[in-house]
Amino acid sequence: MKPLRKSFDATGLFPFALNYRDTKTPQFELPDHVHDWHELVYVHSGRGTFFIQHTVYEMKAGDLFVIPSNTMHRAMPDGEQPVTSTALFFSPTFIKSPAFDEQWQPDQLFQSGMYLFELAETDREQFEESLRCMKHELDRQPEGFRTAVWLKLLAVLHHTCRSQAINRSRTLRASSGPDWLDTILTYVESEQSKDGGDKLSLSSLAKIANVSAAHFSRVFRQKTGMNVTDYLTTRRIIKAKQLLAATDDKVSWIATVCGFDSMTYFHRSFKKYVGMSPAKYRSSHTLD
Known part of the structure; x- marks a missing residue:
């Protein structure tokens, strides 16, 4: 979903x-x-x-x-x-x-x-x-x-x-998921912040977590409410929105840097999740 x-x-x-x-x-x-x-x-x-x-x-x-x-x-x-x-x-x-x-x-x-x-x-x-x-x-x-x-x-x-002032205990209480889930979610955020985009997949993440792909997928969906593919796509779209609103970089470059393999897939995914095209989103969000 x-x-x-x-x-x-x-x-x-x-x-x-x-x-x-x-x-x-x-x-x-x-x-x-x-x-x-x-x-x-x-x-x-x-x-x-x-x-x-x-x-x-x-x-x-x-x-x-x-x-x-x-x-x-x-x-x-x-x-x-x-x-x-x-x-x-x-x-x-x-x-x-x-x-x-x-x-x-x-x-x-x-x-x-x-x-x-x-x-x-x-x-x-x-x-x-x-x-x-x-x-x-x-x-x-x-x-x-x-x-x-x-x-x-x-x-x-x-x-x-x-x-x-400031209580910097961002993780004072433990997450309700297994230890590897926090590690994986932090890893995904780190990889998607790099300029080269990401090549993340269910199999590669399960390997890092040292669990089977089936177990990884089941626990991931149970704890986050979404499957791995939807999670990764959403994170990529969020990054694309930020770049579209805050930079004048070409849309094609933004698509690549956010991990999309083709412009067609990027446009289709962006419109599906955001409700408008990348160009329209950029025009409606001027730079501060």
Whole structure:
């Protein structure tokens, strides 16, 4: 099953959305998906697992998941103790503001390389109060409510960075998968970051993991929710989107560097996963 591309209204003057205290169940949770907005997920209660980019994390109350734009992810709530969480979605441009302190930028959390923050009790209380305030502003919409939400979001990001200051325990809790899965997912990310593209395959990855291809495929799908081919293709498409938006390199070169063997296959795959051609995507995403 290919990852879902979740879309937001990027044309509005207020590129922000809040899903407040939503209880997640396995049958209604989104499959593997990506989107162009940043996302914060705060867990109020319940248990589950969260697959983000190349790691499977456990979910528990007080966890804050930080998901940068164009990051593949999927929440998998526990069937008996479903997760209740609040999700904030916003465009990366929404938190751009004048930098008064060189040591801190509004998007610092999303540049840290950390996806999981375990909030202390006092930080949890403050974070939950901020979420209630944002919900109140959005529901009642008094004069200046958009500015109030924007300021509250910046305060949340600032306080989280400062309170973590920074707790660099990106893998404090062990992944719920076998040791070789984390190794393989990290290896895939490393290989796909190289300029020469990648020649990854199920057989080559199973050999690195030192397990049979059948066992590799079964465990990989069980823990990430997708097969190896779809995972690799999605990672290649994410890299292609980044290069299309951030460079003026030729599309043919981008296709090669991202591991696609032919332009025909690249165009077909890109349109299938993104919903538009590479050229149209580039034209709609101007350089910052």
